[in-house]
Amino acid sequence: xxxxxxxxxxxxxxxxxxxxxxxxxxxxxxxxxxxxxxxxxxxxxxxxxxxxxxxxxxxxxxxxxxxxxxxxxxxxxxxxxxxxxxxxxxxxxxxxxxxxxxxxxxxxxxxxxxxxxxxxxxxxxxxxxxxxxxxxxxxxxxxxxxxxxxxxxxxxxxxxxxxxxxxxxxxxxxxxxxxxxxxxxxxxxxxxxxxxxxxxxxxxxxxxxxxxxxxxxxxxxxxxxxxxxxxxxxxxxxxxxxxxxxxxxxxxxxxxxxxxxxxxxxxxxxxxxxxxxxxxxxxxxxxxxxxxxxxxxxxxxxxxxxxxxxxxxxxxxxxxxxxxxxxxxxxxxxxxxxxxxxxxxxxxxxxxxxxxxxxxxxxxxxxxxxxxxxxxxxxxxxxxxxxxxxxxxxxxxxxxxxxxxxxxxxxxxxxxxxxxxxxxxxxxxxxxxxxxxxxxxxxxxxxxxxxxxxxxxxxxxxxxxxxxxxxxxxxxxxxxxxxxxxxxxxxxxxxxxxxxxxxxxxxxxxxxxxxxxxxxxxxxxxxxxxxxxxxxxxxxxxxxxxxxxxxxxxxxxxxxx
Numbered sequence: 395x396x397x398x399x400x401x402x403x404x405x406x407x408x409x410x411x412x413x414x415x416x417x418x419x420x421x422x423x424x425x426x427x428x429x430x431x432x433x434x435x436x437x438x439x440x441x442x443x444x445x446x447x448x449x450x451x452x453x454x455x456x457x458x459x460x461x462x463x464x465x466x467x468x469x470x471x472x473x474x475x476x477x478x479x480x481x482x483x484x485x486x487x488x489x490x491x492x493x494x495x496x497x498x499x500x501x502x503x504x505x506x507x508x509x510x511x512x513x514x515x516x517x518x519x520x521x522x523x524x525x526x527x528x529x530x531x532x533x534x535x536x537x538x539x540x541x542x543x544x545x546x547x548x549x550x551x552x553x554x555x556x557x558x559x560x561x562x563x564x565x566x567x568x569x570x571x572x573x574x575x576x577x578x579x580x581x582x583x584x585x586x587x588x589x590x591x592x593x594x595x596x597x598x599x600x601x602x603x604x605x606x607x608x609x610x611x612x613x614x615x616x617x618x619x620x621x622x623x624x625x626x627x628x629x630x631x632x633x634x635x636x637x638x639x640x641x642x643x644x645x646x647x648x649x650x651x652x653x654x655x656x657x658x659x660x661x662x663x664x665x666x667x668x669x670x671x672x673x674x675x676x677x678x679x680x681x682x683x684x685x686x687x688x689x690x691x692x693x694x695x696x697x698x699x700x701x702x703x704x705x706x707x708x709x710x711x712x713x714x715x716x717x718x719x720x721x722x723x724x725x726x727x728x729x730x731x732x733x734x735x736x737x738x739x740x741x742x743x744x745x746x747x748x749x750x751x752x753x754x755x756x757x758x759x760x761x762x763x764x765x766x767x768x769x770x771x772x773x774x775x776x777x778x779x780x781x782x783x784x785x786x787x788x789x790x791x792x793x794x795x796x797x798x799x800x801x802x803x804x805x806x807x808x809x810x811x812x813x814x815x816x817x818x819x820x821x822x823x824x825x826x827x828x829x830x831x832x833x834x835x836x837x838x839x840x841x842x843x844x845x846x847x848x849x850x851x852x853x854x855x856x857x858x859x860x861x862x863x864x865x866x867x868x869x870x871x872x873x874x875x876x877x878x879x880x881x882x883x884x885x886x887x888x889x890x891x892x893x894x895x896x897x898x899x900x901x902x903x904x905x906x907x908x909x910x911x912x913x914x915x916x917x918x919x920x921x922x923x924x925x926x927x928x929x930x931x932x933x934x935x936x937x938x939x940x941x942x943x944x945x946x947x948x949x950x951x952x953x954x955x
Contacts, residue, residue, distance in 0.1 A: 395880045396520070396850045397485070398461040401435045403453035406902070408910045417895030418876030421884045421913070422924055427902040428911035429884045433854045436460065436882075437522050439488050441513035446496040453494075460488045462519045462850075471518040480505050488516055522852040523840060531810070531836045532824035538808040541790060544773075544843045545766025550759040551804070557752035558802045564745040571738050578731055585728045588710075592721040597703055602714040605700045612693040615686065622683045630676025638676065641669045752800045759804045760794050767792050767808075770842070777838040778814075780871065782864035785816030788835070837868060841875050851875065853883040862889075869893030873949065888928035892945035897921050922946065 401410045406428055421429045438444055439460040449456045464471075464486055475482050480502050489501040490512070500512040507515075531537070542551055574581070611618070630638045645665050652659040707714040730737075767790035778786035789811040796805055811820035812835065823835070840851075853872070869890035875881050876895060885891055897916045902909060916924055922942045923934065930938035 395463045395466075396436075396460060396882070397463050398459075399432070399435065400457070400459040401431070402457040403450040404435055404438075404448060404456045404458065405431050405450060406909050406911045407431055407435075407450065410911070410913050412898065412913060412915075414880070414882070415896060416876070416880050418873045418881045418883065418893065419896040419898065420891045420894040421882070421898045421900055422886070422891050422928060423900030424902065425886070427900045429900045430854055431911060432882070432900075432913070433522060433852055433884060436520060436852055438490050438492070440516040440520055440522065441490075441500065441509045444490070444492040444496075444498045446492070446494055448492060449494060455491055455493045457492075458488075458490045460516075462486045462488065468518050471515060474511070474515055474518070475502070478502070478505070478507060478511060480507075486515070486519070488512070519849055520852065521849045523836075523854065531832055531839065534808060537790075537810045537823075538803060538806070540839055540843060541763060541766055541770060541808055544770050545762060547759065547762050547766065550755070550762050553755040554752070554759050554804050555802045557748070557755040558800045561745070561748040561752050561800050564741060564748045568738070568741050568745050571734065571741055574731070575734055575738055578734055582728070582731050585724055585731065589721060589724045589728060591706060592717060592724065595699075595702055595706060595717070597717050597721075599718045600715075602700075602703055602717065605696055605703065609693075609696050609700055612688070612696060615688040615693075619683060619686055619688065622679050622686070626676050626679035626683060629672050629679065636676075638669060638672045641665055641672060645669065749800065753796075756800070756805045760792070760806055763792055763804070763806055763808070773842045774835070774838050777842065777871075778835075780867050781834040781838055782867060783814045783834065786812065786814045787820055788812050788838075789820045834864065834868065837871060841871055850880045850882065853881065855884050855886065865889035866893070869949075886928070888925045888942070888945065891925055891928060892942070893949045897924065899924050 395416060396414045399410075399412045399414065401407050403409075412432075421432055423429050434448075435458045438448075438456075439458045444456075462485060464482055464484055467486075472482075475486075482503055487501075487503050489504075491499045491501075493499075498509070500507050500509055502512065502515055531540075542548070628636060630636055645662070648658060648662060648665070652662070703714045703717060707717055710717075710720055712720055771789045774788035775786065778784075778788060791809045791811050793807045793809075794805050795807060798805070810823040812823045813820045823832070837853075840853075865887045866889040869887070870893055872881055872883055872890065873893040873895070883890065883894070891897060898913050899916050899920075901912050901914070903912055904910075922939055925942035925945060926934045926938040929941055
């Protein structure tokens with residue numbers, strides 16, 4: 395239930411703060427006073443698209459804060475808030491900011507959320523119906539959605555959608571495989587040739603890098619041999635002029651001296667270690683020289699193999715080091731193509747099973763829709779006399795098309811039929827009902843579909859196009875709906891306003907420089923005056939006031955729907 399609404403700097407509203415209670419609350423006022431701004435604010439709080447032009451002239455941003463009581467919040471909302479780590483025990487504060495640069499921010503209990511999360515959360519608490527929404531009642535898609543909503547067919551519809559997605563997935567896979575199958579022979583021939591080339595080369599993992607290193611070493615063999623021999627000679631091989639002999643001579647001279655000067659003692663271990671290291675380096679160089687292979691035939695073999703690898707790499711537009719991985723990929727594709735016939739057969743079987751699964755789910759949905767259609771037709775037909783359509787009959791026609799491709803919404807075509815003249819057969823609603831009748835039918839449908847809902851329902855002039863006794867009946871329907879929950883209604887009809895539990899008056903005020911909209915709750919004589927104004931127009935007579943009092947008194951004792 396909506397308990398509080400704050401609107402700041404939206405359109406011509408400066409600051410408006412309202413408290414709401416259960417029941418039917420109507421918003422009344424002169425044409426153009428800004429009654430629908432409240433509806434606009436609630437749609438923005440629900441995540442509707444926002445632009446900078448909604449901000450009041452001279453303000454930097456618009457702000458809407460709506461507080462909802464969560465005492466009877468649906469489980470789906472609790473789960474959504476928990477998934478977003480939003481703490482919400484007794485109430486939910488929804489806040490929406492729109493700045494002058496067109497940007498928008500949304501918050502749930504102070505935590506920033508995306509507009510998608512905002513829409514999902516507020517959608518569980520609020521239903522807004524615009525003043526022209528009744529026109530959508532004639533559209534096939536809206537009719538199907540209304541029937542599914544009335545019948546609570548969400549689970550059956552979800553099963554159909556899931557089965558349809560599975561069927562579409564197997565269809566796409568099958569199409570891909572069959573397309574590959576058509577080009578299979580030519581592709582197989584090419585893959586076998588390419589894999590044969592790579593197999594003939596037989597390049598192993600890491601071999602390309604090894605060949606590169608070995609080629610460089612063989613190409614510089616002479617230089618390596620000469621430099622290594624010279625280095626070994628300088629370090630160790632020469633007894634008289636090597637680094638090892640010089641260090642040994644230095645050690646021989648220094649060993650007796652620490653007995654004369656102890657500060658020389660630490661140098662002896664350093665020189666001894668240096669002698670050992672030089673000796674080891676010299677021996678390693680000698681072993682390297684002995685092991686150095688300068689085979690010209692091997693060099694030619696390495697160069698030839700390296701050139702062959704580079705040529706294949708250029709041909710396949712990969713690096714030489716990637717050739718082993720390329721061969722593995724070609725082998726995998728070859729194996730897949732060679733078993734393609736088997737895979738196509740298997741996938742065709744899976745595709746057929748997916749179709750059968752979809753058809754089973756669609757049949758269950760059709761059966762559930764058929765039962766719901768009968769209940770729905772009877773329910774709406776029983777409401778029509780109270781809405782001024784005596785003898786009216788409402789039916790839901792359901793035609794199942796079983797020979798087409800699976801559709802996520804099922805295989806049923808739904809059409810609402812109606813007759814407002816006794817004795818005439820029902821015909822398509824769009825061809826028979828007038829605008830006023832559509833408006834009343836829409837209200838009947840919404841009341842029937844939402845009787846068990848716990849959302850706050852907002853109606854923006856759904857009573858457009860009606861008047862007189864029918865308007866009073868519409869008001870009673872709205873009051874009855876409000877007595878089961880919470881309803882907000884923007885209206886210009888006194889008959890509807892008189893049925894409300896609570897009334898708010900919207901008033902446009904101007905000081906010659908700026909125009910602002912204000913909203914005030916009405917009670918007692920104030921409410922009588924407002925309803926009298928709605929009855930009599932500019933001039934409020936005593937007779938209009940007496941009539942207003944009678945209407946308010948009658949509303950308290952009138953039978954409830």
